[in-house]
Amino acid sequence: MYYRDLNGLLRSKVADGATTIRIRNVCGQRYIATNLPNHVDISIDGTPGNDLGAFMDGPRIVVYGNVQDACGNTMSSGEIIVHGRAGDVVGMAMRGGNIFVREDIGYRGAIHMKQYGERKPLLVIGGTAEDFFGEYMAGGTALLLGLTGRAHTARFIGTGMHGGTIYVRGHVDESQLGAEVAIVDVTDTDLREIEQAVISFASHFDLDARDILSGGFIKLLPVTKRPYGRLYTY
């Protein structure tokens, strides 16, 4: 089915009062749930295409499969749960809501995530990420749990980062970080935040949160809110 027909059908079903929708045999259709109201609960069997939940404000999506690129692009609120892996630019410029990915993700995840007041996005990755994770990150929280058995090998993590927090379960070397981030100790407040995120993550994928929490976490923070403040001559 062509994506435009699928999304049109979703809109008309929701207009007719549907609140729980199951879509089967999804195969690369883009922009699913981009323009649906907040009370909708969608489950997807298969592999949705790029921009799943782009600009999304409210719906909850559970994907039984992998997702392609730009999942949760510029998303405002809602939840995306992926029982599989995700492609590049997951949660790009996301400013609210939650994304949980059970396995690994591609390049440039959590890029330019931002936050304001109550709106604070959360991105939890069960496995690990490729290069440029958290690039330009301006807010929100991103976790890499390292549960898939792969070491964290991403480079340039948090390049240009100037807000938000990245937690990593396991080890990353200083040489893997962008110049604008530093490794800092995890505080008790951080641990509570991690615990909450991990408990939700574990509940979605039927995992034991205690096992996950027993691994050591490190925290990555931007060195400054103004990485380019000294670049200019006035």
Place this chain on the structure above:
Amino acid sequence: MKSYVQPEFEVIRKADRCIKCQVCARQCGWGVHSYDAEDDIMQAQEEKCVGCQRCALFCPTKALVIRSYSGNYRPNANWTDDRIRDLIRQSEAGGVMLTGMGCDKPHTVYWDHLLLNASQVTNPSIDPLREPMELTTFLGGKPDRIDVDEGKLATRLPPQVKIDIPILLSALSYGAVSYQAQEALMRAASELGTLCNTGEGGWPKNLRRYANNTIVQCASGRFGIDREYLELAQIVEIKIGQGAKPGIGGHLPGEKVTEEVSRTRMIPEGTDAISPAPHHDIYSIEDLAQLVYALKEATNYEKPISVKIAAVHNSAAIATGIVKAGADIVAIDGLRGGTGAAPKIIRDNVGIPIELAIAAVDTRLRQEGLRNNCSLIAAGGFRNSGDVVKAIALGADAVYIGTAALMAMGCTLCQKCYTGICNWGICTQDPYLTKRLNPEIGARRVVNLLRGWSLEIKEMLGGLGVNAIESLRGNRLHLRGIGLNEWELEALGVRGAGN
């Protein structure tokens, strides 16, 4: 370190007129003027003066004259005072030289080398004072053909937005400009029946009442975008580039990210608002198509999607890609387009004049049979209605004006927009300065300006013997070049004057 920078301006205070009322001291956000109570004299720190003329204008006795510094280095055609001053400043601070507004270097302004035609005898001219003259323009793609069934239109048209004059107000983001400035522009757009672009800094909640006259932007920083933002706007514009700084992103300095700005942009207070150079989900025309259609999905295919690029060497090829990517509007911003902040070296050296870009893009789109699939909006330094008419004759559907609208509100092109200080209350977030700009008066000045331009455009159209702006669009036979080389005439697609 002692500064070797000479002042740019000098303050002449006529002692016989000055009454020491200190209006100048209160008006100057730069702290140039001060009153010394002990000696009962007014003093001036000339090195701080930016030449904005606010004090001279508000001096009740006209005691002040602000003029260029009369001292000069040894004249040197290569090392002008301006270049020497920049070099010294940079050697003292060691950074990228910033500036504001559009390129002020004397690159050829092709508007000044194009002349319009007028009807004489064979095709009568029309008097716009007595006959209807149509400036209405519809923005959006037009179908290749239409079918009519029993007198009714059977073809479903792509979304169209009607504007009463072919002039739109350019993207000036909240954060760069003040709330008052944005309100004045939106109010003016609604009174004029045209559109105002929010820029990429979000859309303050209180200004959403001007939704019928608003274009919103989706830029690489994705600031302030939410469901309502996309739903209320008439057009959604993907900002790829800007004429003042093609190829680079933007940094709104943390000092300008006040509480209100942070709420509108949806970022924490005091952090730099960084717009990366590229969109991180766009690395190709195919990726651009993906965002165009993401926005069409998000807006139910009910609104035209515009893509704005800077005018660069291969704009024509890029523009065809944009149209093939599904955009309904292509907006092109030329070399002289303004900005709130840009590296001076980029502003003055990167990009091409909008005149050449309009001609190249219009020609290429026609050759590929794509011209009707999009509207073409030109931007970048339109100074008067003559420039607008020539742009439309070259092939634009409408133009964006930014600098001219700011000048209507008081801007005197001091080019210090990047500092956060603006004595006219336009490009600042300091409440002491922003309250100077009354949005109602600001709007009235912009409306007056464009009313004047509209009347002039009608006069020019009448003179050409046409009664609708539609009839002028892309009609380059109405233009002749003067003082241009062969390649320039060819690039513009016009004949030389007298030919």
